[in-house]
Amino acid sequence: MDLGLKDKVAVITGGSVGIGLAIAEGLAAEGAHVVLAARQAERVTVEAERIETEFGVRALGVSCDVAGVDGIRELVDQTRATFGGADILINNAGTGSNETIMEAPDEKWQAYWDLHVMAAVRLARGFVPMMRQRGGGVILHNASICALQPLWYEPIYNVTKAALMMFSKTLAEEVIKDNIRVNTVNPGLVLTPDWIKTAKQLTAGKGGDWQGYLDGVAHENASIKRFSSPEEMANFFVFLCSNKATYSVGSAYYVDGGMLKTV
Structure with missing residues (x-):
């Protein structure tokens, strides 16, 4: 099945390990060029070089922290300089938390807000103009089942992932006129x-x-x-990026092996 991804340029945050790396590999297997963004410079460089060799596509590793303005700027600038723009953006960078609401300090709330929400906002501001120039694109947000079905021990994670899902829905309404499709994937156990x-x-x-x-x-x-394996989750992301999912706009998909206990 031709997914129409050959020679597309895809940016994946948190792209050097886990779900992000599996998504990068899945897109590269379809012929897409990939930009891997991660904080650890050596690992992201090694993985980008491996993907280039293994899949015969161009791959760029960018060491940056997308929780901050400078990291976003570095990722946007390097993508533009290397590829002239991007067709696909996967907002995958994130991490779990462990706290109580009564004891968690403001600084921890702010750090997770910057990583899970403001990174997506800033990346949209950086990459949507490029997508418009290229005739459209795809933006996917990796949220979590916890955006709807919270776990008691990570309230900050629950709240910020729920906010990310609402941002995704709102962005979808704003940019569909530019032929940019935005959706959310909510994984369960990976x-x-x-x-x-x-x-x-x-x-x-x-x-x-x-x-x-x-x-x-x-x-x-x-x-x-x-x-789930990271590869199983990546398969769903790759499908949503493809020309087989062109009527999917502003949706949230739960890929959780039956973990969600509601309709």
């Missing part, structure tokens, strides 16, 4: 390096059965009784 790291930490003093811990999380929360 087996990223962060989940494995956390499981190992939590089980270090209890026998070290981190796989058993993750199996328990999956059985408790997901009807499918397992985690």
Whole structure:
């Protein structure tokens, strides 16, 4: 199936690991050129070089922090200088939290607001004009099932991801006239390096059965009784970027193995 992605230019934040890296690989496999943005310079450079070699596309690694204005500027400028613009933007950078509302300081709320919400706002301001010049584009936001079904131990994550989903809906209304489609994907449990790291930490003093811990999380929360792989999640993102999803505008898709317990 031709997804119409050959020679498109896709920017993926949080692109050097986990879901972001899997999305970059999925798009590259369809012939798209990719810009990987991440904070760790060595890792993002290595992964960009590997993708170029493995998939025969152009790949650029940009070391930047999209939670700040300077990082956004660096990503936009390097993309423009290397490719002349972008057709696809995947706002994927993000991380979980752990706090209570009563105890979390303002600084922590602000840091997550900058990473999950303002990064998307600023990236839209940077890349939408390029997409207009190229005749249209696609913007996808990686939010979370927690945007609708919150987890008790990460209220800041829940709130900022819900705000990201509303921003995505609002942006979709504003830019569809420019042939730019905006949608949100809300993953459930995805087996990223962060989940494995956390499981190992939590089980270090209890026998070290981190796989058993993750199996328990999956059985408790997901009807499918397992985690998604990053590649499974990436497949959905790639489809939404393609010319097979051209009537999808302003929607939020739950790709969660049955974790969402409402209609």
